[in-house]
Amino acid sequence: MTWLDALMTMPRHRKRHLLQLIDALTVAMSLNLAVLLHWDTGLAPFATSLWFLTGLVTVATLACFHWLGIYRLVLRYMNPSAVLSLGTGALVSSLLVLLFDGMMGGLLSPSVAVIHGLALLVGVGGVRYALRELYLVSQRRQRRPVVIYGAGAAGCELASALRHGREYEPVAFIDDWRGLEGTLVDGLHVHQPCDLETLVDEHRAAMVLLAIPSATRSRRREILQRLSTLSIPVQTIPGSADVIAGNASISEVRDVAVEDLLGRDPVPQFPDLMDANIRGKSVMVTGAGGSIGSELCRQIIDQQPARLLLVDNCEFALFSIEQELLGHPGVGRSGVEVKPLLASIQHRDAMAAIFDGFEVHTVYHAAAYKHVPMVEYNLIEGVRNNVFGTLKLARSAISAGVETFVMVSTDKAVRPTNAMGASKRLTELICQALARSGCATRFCMVRFGNVLGSSGSVVPSFREQIERGGPVKVTHPEITRYFMTIPEAAQLVIQAGAMARGGEVFVLDMGEPVRIQDLAVNMIRLSGLEVKDSEHPDGDIEIVHTGLRPGEKLFEELLIGEAVSGTRHDRIMTSREPFWEWPRLEAFLQELDRALGASDHLEVRRLLQSAPLAYHPADSMADLVWQARNDRLLAGNVPAGIEDGTIDLSGPVGLHSSKPV
Known part of the structure; x- marks a missing residue:
């Protein structure tokens, strides 16, 4: 340990005593220096008197410094108020020289007191500044x-x-x-x-x-x-x-x-749109524990509803958002009732009971299975939840006389290549048909792309992979996506719902699409690392391309047709898109329900392709249950159906079957 380290690590009381000793020497030297500068005869004529005067002034000055709180100052945080305290101390010390000198017969000139005060200020200030710089130097070596x-x-x-x-x-x-x-x-x-x-x-x-x-x-x-x-x-x-x-x-x-x-700048809110369907009303949010649902709840609380119903089938997610909202300032300020309701939208009786127990004015429907590969692997349950859960919720809302029903959709519903997108486009058709059926409830849909930081988003995945040292996994070098922040998406959903007249598909302006490869490269470089590739073999983190996942598109779209018009909000557009009237759609949904009940995966896919969804599967059947059943059949004897030609094995196993395997 060097002397500097020893000085910096000295206990605080010892530092104070050392500083007092230095100040005592500085006071004495300042007074004697002032006498020398004023008289050319030296100190000899005043030897005895000056020695006694110096002692009195030194003791009194240190007492003054202590009273002014100068020894409580932390040197590293010296500021103008500290300099003012030192100046006051030096001034008092000058007055003490005049006082004590007068008591001893007035041997010294008043100018000696002035010189002493200036010299003392420079001395004590300089010592403290020097000590502060020593501290900063000692810290600088470690920073x-x-x-x-x-x-x-x-x-x-x-x-x-x-x-x-x-x-x-x-x-x-x-x-x-x-x-x-x-x-x-x-x-x-x-x-x-x-x-x-x-x-x-x-x-x-x-x-x-x-x-x-x-x-x-x-x-x-x-x-x-x-x-x-x-x-x-x-x-x-x-x-x-x-x-x-x-x-x-x-x-x-x-x-x-x-x-x-x-680089997407936020757009100011329209206050009248934000609170039109919320202020003083009873509001329900389905999927309240999810990424979008929870942010909708936060935004809704700010608009002071009378009651906020949190509906979710995940106990932990529901508990988390309830506890967060109970601590929200808006809850205590306006007395908003927050009701956590553990229920699934697939259970119509449960939904009807909730609507019957609470007079609901507005529904924001954000509950859905949204992970593209997960729905591909679980086709039956994904379609049942997204389509028939929405249908049961919508019918319950109509029966209860709900004023506004806002459904959160996705850009994957546009010309879908996966079951998740197809199911969300079908829910749009349901809301469109119900809106035209003459019911009092206003239905509208809000469609947008990916949101940053949501569950399953690439951004937290990339960050975690970078922290682990890579590799960073990108499905395809040319894949692009639209992105929006969760708060902005929630605000626009609320404002779009306020503009609904019934049956509109609102499309949010997502800005320019982002190339995921470029996003990964920028995140790596801004972490202080270099991408490892053929041009930089000594780089830190490699980007590997894993291939598109089941049902995944290279490019997402937001619009189905060209019939698009603006609204009073710069970031919200409306789109007129084709749909089936309710009688025809209802008959189709009955067929789809029977296929789901029979776990007929191929019939479910066929029906989805027959509806006006523009659904064109990008891959063969990826459902895990369907694959397991086919694998078991292939592992045994030749299954019934191959000999009579009803199962065609020329393509993916069972893909062209005219009946379930």
Whole structure:
């Protein structure tokens, strides 16, 4: 351990005693220096008197310093108020010189007291500044150098906070504004973005910290795209809204949010649309514990409904969202009743009982099986839940006189290549047909793409794979998806529902589609790592392509036809799309129900293809039960049906069967 380390680790009471000793010497030296500067004769003529005067002034000055709280100051946090305290102490010490000198006969000139005060202020201030710098030097040796992007108020506050921490040492500022180029801000040089690569190499910077909390997401995206080429870790400070709301502090650095990579700026809400179907009303959310359902609940609470019914068939998810909402400020402020209801939408009696027990005005239907491969593997249950669960819920809502029924749909319902998308398109047809059947309930559908951070989303999967050291798994190098944040999706669902007149398919503007390969590359590089490929064999993390999963598309769409019109909201459009009238659809649903009851997988698929869903399966049958049954038949004797030609084995096993295997 060096002397500096020993000094820094000394107990606080010893540091205080050491500082008092240094201050005593400084007071004595300041007074004697003042006498020397004023009289050329030296100290000899005043030897006895000056020795006694010095002792009195020193003791009294230290007592004054103690009374002013100077020894309670933490040197690393020296600020203008500390300097003011030191100045007050020096002034009092000057007055003490005049007082004691007058009591001893007035041997010294008043100018000696003035010089003493100035010298004392410089001395005690300089000692403290020197000790503060020694502390910062000792800490700097253990901290990692970082470059701060943004030399504004947030950047300065961040630099100050980092200097007092133990992790990072700011070494330079980067700022786009040319007026700051070459200047010094908070002791650090400000450079242009083009100098960033040189700065990183020169200072061996461990990280770039974004200190631009008020920048738009599109602006942040531009900056992050530039930084991603450097393969240096990038972190950011919270947005200005979080800081103002007290949810975070400027010094709190975080990983870069994927929302910043997408560059999609939020659109202001329309307050009248947000609360039209909610304020003072009884509102039900199905799938309340899911990604979209739970965010809908949070947004709904803010609009002060009279009652919020949380419906979910997962006990833990229901418990989690109930506990979160009970702690929400809006619940206590407006007295919203929060009712957790453990039920499945497939049970019509349970739904009818809920509607009968609570006077429900608005339903937001977000309950569904949405994971594409999972529904492919479990075709019967996926279709039964998504289609007939929605049908039973909708009929119960009509019987109960619900005012508005808003169904959350998906872009996978457009020309679906998988059973999940086909089932969601069929639920759209159900809502469209019911809306035209003359019932009082207003039905509408809201269709959008992927939401960031939802269960099964690629973003948390990529982040976890990067933390494990890779590889990062992408199904196909050209696969693209639309993305939206969960809060924005929930807000737009609520606002779209408020504009419903009955039977509309609302389509949310998802912006530009994102290439998943590019998203993975940017996430790797912004973690400070390099992609390992043929051009960079020494890279850190490899991206592997696993192939499209059952039913998965390369490109998703949002619109079926061209009949699209805008609404008063910039991000919400309406689409007129074909559907069956209720009598014809009802007959079809009866056939589908019989096929589901018989676990006739092939008939279910055939029926889905016969409906106006534009359903064209991308793969052969992937249902696990169906495959297991066929495998058992093939493992035994030749099954009945092959000899008479009703089972065609020329393609995928049983795919062309005219009856269930």
